[in-house]
Amino acid sequence: MQFTHEHREIQATLKRYIDEHINPHVDEWEAAEIFPAHEVFKGLGQLGLLGLTKPEAFGGAGLDYSYSLAMAEALGHIHCGGVPMAIGVQTDMATPALARFGSDELRAQFLAPAIAGDMVGCIGVSEPGAGSDVSAIKTTARKDGDDYVISGQKMWITNSLQADWMCMLVNTSEGPAHKNKSLVMVPLRENGKTVKGFEVGQKIRKIGMNSSDTGLLFFDEVRVPQRYRIGAEGAGFIYQMQQFQEERLWAAASCIQSLSNCIQWTVDYAQDRQLFGATLADQQWVQFKLAEMKTEVESLRALTYQACEHYVAGEDVTEWATMAKLKAGRLNRLVPDTCLQFWGGMGYTWENKVSRMFRDGRLASIGGGADEVMLGILAKTMGLQKSSLRR
Numbered sequence: 038m039q040f041t042h043e044h045r046e047i048q049a050t051l052k053r054y055i056d057e058h059i060n061p062h063v064d065e066w067e068a069a070e071i072f073p074a075h076e077v078f079k080g081l082g083q084l085g086l087l088g089l090t091k092p093e094a095f096g097g098a099g100l101d102y103s104y105s106l107a108m109a110e111a112l113g114h115i116h117c118g119g120v121p122m123a124i125g126v127q128t129d130m131a132t133p134a135l136a137r138f139g140s141d142e143l144r145a146q147f148l149a150p151a152i153a154g155d156m157v158g159c160i161g162v163s164e165p166g167a168g169s170d171v172s173a174i175k176t177t178a179r180k181d182g183d184d185y186v187i188s189g190q191k192m193w194i195t196n197s198l199q200a201d202w203m204c205m206l207v208n209t210s211e212g213p214a215h216k217n218k219s220l221v222m223v224p225l226r227e228n229g230k231t232v233k234g235f236e237v238g239q240k241i242r243k244i245g246m247n248s249s250d251t252g253l254l255f256f257d258e259v260r261v262p263q264r265y266r267i268g269a270e271g272a273g274f275i276y277q278m279q280q281f282q283e284e285r286l287w288a289a290a291s292c293i294q295s296l297s298n299c300i301q302w303t304v305d306y307a308q309d310r311q312l313f314g315a316t317l318a319d320q321q322w323v324q325f326k327l328a329e330m331k332t333e334v335e336s337l338r339a340l341t342y343q344a345c346e347h348y349v350a351g352e353d354v355t356e357w358a359t360m361a362k363l364k365a366g367r368l369n370r371l372v373p374d375t376c377l378q379f380w381g382g383m384g385y386t387w388e389n390k391v392s393r394m395f396r397d398g399r400l401a402s403i404g405g406g407a408d409e410v411m412l413g414i415l416a417k418t419m420g421l422q423k424s425s426l427r428r
């Protein structure tokens with residue numbers, strides 16, 4: 038896959054916005070453990086960056102997924118992982134199913150304002166008792182007249198301290214766990230107030246991604262019209278698995294630039310740092326490690342671009358997106374850890390940019406499907422799992 042002039046223009050526009058409106062505030066937002074999502078998203082929305090692949094009828098640009106990939110990559114210029122992740126939730130995690138399967142009414146009410154940057158969205162899949170095993174979620178949407186009445190808990194939800202709505206996976210009936218779920222659009226806040234029955238139980242403190250707010254949320258008989266369901270009843274598990282493909286492609290693409298930055302910062306530092314009568318970069322061990330990691334990051338780029346090419350061609354990319362996400366998780370542990378070592382004590386300080394990557398990047402092996410979940414999917418696509426485990 039080759040980026041065109043248009044891809045590069047989108048990246049340049051985003052980078053200018055990052056340099057002017059995001060990076061100067063990142064340290065402050067990291068310390069506050071939240072960033073002003075409405076303000077940042079409004080700016081991105083005005084530049085047309087929140088709906089690159091979304092339908093033009095709802096304010097999107099109607100482009101193919103390679104443009105989303107170009108944007109995800111350029112988000113790596115942000116000096117932390119939390120703000121890019123929050124933006125990715127809005128563009129590639131909470132909205133793909135809504136854009137593809139939502140009714141026109143739902144898309145006008147929730148997608149168009151999300152693309153314009155007037156509303157902040159979040160994706161509610163995980164719960165205290167169900168993360169890797171999505172089929173085990175307990176939150177229910179009981180039918181009452183024309184409404185659903187939703188009760189349960191959602192945990193680890195990015196953007197949820199500020200979000201106006203949630204794309205929520207709920208059980209809409211009894212029955213087999215892969216056929217009883219639906220995705221429902223749930224308003225969380227209206228006119229600055231939380232809706233009746235919805236409560237933030239806790240803002241979760243984390244070792245990294247600090248500028249991104251993460252919530253434990255309670256739903257006690259929250260009422261939404263049944264027409265807020267995305268697509269067919271009972272198809273939610275399948276829709277979410279499809280939505281995960283974009284989340285995983287995005288996760289892989291969004292770390293290519295930041296991993297490259299981490300290596301380059303360390304090259305610069307090693308060339309400057311004096312020890313034993315030479316520079317740190319004069320040590321062949323350091324040279325070889327840095328060279329090897331650059332090769333690994335370029336392998337991730339090649340894999341992710343290839344996955345994207347297949348996706349743009351309309352193919353099922355379960356296997357490609359899974360491999361790219363797995364590789365991204367692995368490199369987010371290897372690269373910042375190895376680089377941090379070369380910074381010595383400086384790498385162990387809180388403010389150091391490599392140490393922030395070390396903390397932020399650790400999530401890549403856990404969120405959006407842990408490494409082991411990726412390996413399980415690959416084992417299945419390779420026909421390796423025992424027949425009793427095949428679903």
Ligand SMILES: Cc1cc2nc3c(=O)[nH]c(=O)nc-3n(C[C@H](O)[C@H](O)[C@H](O)COP(=O)(O)OP(=O)(O)OC[C@H]3O[C@@H](n4cnc5c(N)ncnc54)[C@H](O)[C@@H]3O)c2cc1C
Pocket residue numbers: 126159160161162163166167168169170192193194195196243246251400403404405406407408409410413
């Ligand atoms: C900062 C942050 C932001 C997040 N944002 C969101 C969000 O916006 N929306 C949302 O819905 N969720 C979100 N999540 C949740 C995230 O997707 C889950 O944490 C993740 O899916 C893992 O689930 P779990 O934490 O319940 O771990 P568990 O499911 O309990 O798994 C624990 C560990 O078990 C291992 N494991 C899992 N499966 C297997 C297996 N088959 N074989 C062997 N080992 C295995 C893995 O090492 C895994 O890390 C977020 C999480 C974090 C930390």
